[in-house]
Amino acid sequence: MLSLTLPSPSLHPCARPRLSDPPRPPLPVVVAAAASRRKRSEDDYHTTIKSLNSKGRHTPRKSLGQHYMLNSSINEELSNVAGVEEGDVVMEIGPGTGSLTNVLINAGATVIAVEKDPHMATLVRDRFGCTDQLVVLQEDFTKCHIHSHLNSLLENKNSVGIKPRYAKVVSNIPFNISTDVVRQLLPMGDIFSEVVLLLQDETASRLADCSLRTSEYRPINIFVNFYSDPEYKFKVERTNFFPQPNVDAAVIRFKLKQVLDYPPVASPKSFFSMVILDLHSFHVNSAFNGKRKMLRRSLQHICPSLEIEAALKNVGLPVTV
Numbered sequence: 239m240l241s242l243t244l245p246s247p248s249l250h251p252c253a254r255p256r257l258s259d260p261p262r263p264p265l266p267v268v269v270a271a272a273a274s275r276r277k278r279s280e281d282d283y284h285t286t287i288k289s290l291n292s293k294g295r296h297t298p299r300k301s302l303g304q305h306y307m308l309n310s311s312i313n314e315e316l317s318n319v320a321g322v323e324e325g326d327v328v329m330e331i332g333p334g335t336g337s338l339t340n341v342l343i344n345a346g347a348t349v350i351a352v353e354k355d356p357h358m359a360t361l362v363r364d365r366f367g368c369t370d371q372l373v374v375l376q377e378d379f380t381k382c383h384i385h386s387h388l389n390s391l392l393e394n395k396n397s398v399g400i401k402p403r404y405a406k407v408v409s410n411i412p413f414n415i416s417t418d419v420v421r422q423l424l425p426m427g428d429i430f431s432e433v434v435l436l437l438q439d440e441t442a443s444r445l446a447d448c449s450l451r452t453s454e455y456r457p458i459n460i461f462v463n464f465y466s467d468p469e470y471k472f473k474v475e476r477t478n479f480f481p482q483p484n485v486d487a488a489v490i491r492f493k494l495k496q497v498l499d500y501p502p503v504a505s506p507k508s509f510f511s512m513v514i515l516d517l518h519s520f521h522v523n524s525a526f527n528g529k530r531k532m533l534r535r536s537l538q539h540i541c542p543s544l545e546i547e548a549a550l551k552n553v554g555l556p557v558t559v
């Protein structure tokens with residue numbers, strides 16, 4: 239005969255002690271924290287599909303880049319690449335069914351998850367209902383006030399003495415907001431130490447592997463290298479997602495620089511106005527506009543050619559460069 243054994247209530251993370259329970263000796267802080275967190279099991283193909291089929295909506299939304307991760311070892315790797323550990327604060331963009339969220343929580347992090355789709359926000363909230371390790375914000379990340387959300391969480395951690403000085407970002411993001419995410423997060427070295435993203439493979443290589451003085455080096459590379467040290471970590475085949483996208487993905491890590499480590503420019507704003515026209519779209523102007531033009535001509539909208547020539551001489555470049 240099949241017999242089902244219910245887990246002991248005292249093992250459940252939400253279980254409260256009963257009056258009839260015998261008194262327990264106090265646990266050391268680290269052990270107590272780990273014990274209060276029962277490891278939730280890994281997500282695989284079946285759990286992800288089951289979770290998507292729950293609550294009556296089945297079809298992933300293309301407009302929101304909903305390609306769900308089916309391979310929990312890739313989620314583990316994402317967390318490892320960011321070195322997520324007990325007490326960390328991690329921001330996750332687009333938790334979806336919560337498969338990566340689960341890994342981050344199991345690693346001991348407090349997760350602040352920003353999900354645009356109200357259906358998925360409810361799903362992930364319900365999944366982790368009783369934990370204090372998760373805050374779900376139903377918001378569009380590209381319009382989110384990250385500093386205000388993060389600062390209060392980091393301050394709370396600080397007050398109990400286990401504040402990591404910086405938070406981390408670990409996310410499998412919709413490919414269509416990659417540029418927005420990079421533009422928004424990389425200048426935030428004051429609150430994040432690293433940003434680990436699962437992006438379209440081609441985008442990840444373009445952001446991490448381009449070297450100066452090659453034709454692939456674009457304005458966005460100047461931006462990325464100004465604010466961070468990027469590193470392409472590994473490729474993720476498209477077969478790991480549901481529904482399967484038309485392209486492969488890859489994990490990239492950006493180690494964010496502190497303000498003191500930025501290249502020495504008078505102000506980042508005026509520097510970027512010289513090399514890039516529009517930081518929102520990375521449309522080019524200025525130095526990148528017309529690579530065959532002389533700089534003294536293409537930068538004329540910033541200051542007179544004579545001043546540009548003097549500046550070029552000052553750094554040892556020919557005035558016709």
Ligand SMILES: C[S@@+](CC[C@H](N)C(=O)[O-])C[C@H]1O[C@@H](n2cnc3c(N)ncnc32)[C@H](O)[C@@H]1O
Pocket residue numbers: 302303304305306307308331332333334335336337338352353354355358377378379380409410411412413415
């Ligand atoms: C590629 S799926 C990843 C889901 C989940 N993290 C996983 O690995 O299976 C992207 C998720 O981001 C959400 N999303 C799309 N656009 C968003 C935005 N602008 N802000 C926040 N979340 C967004 C989608 O609803 C979806 O849940």
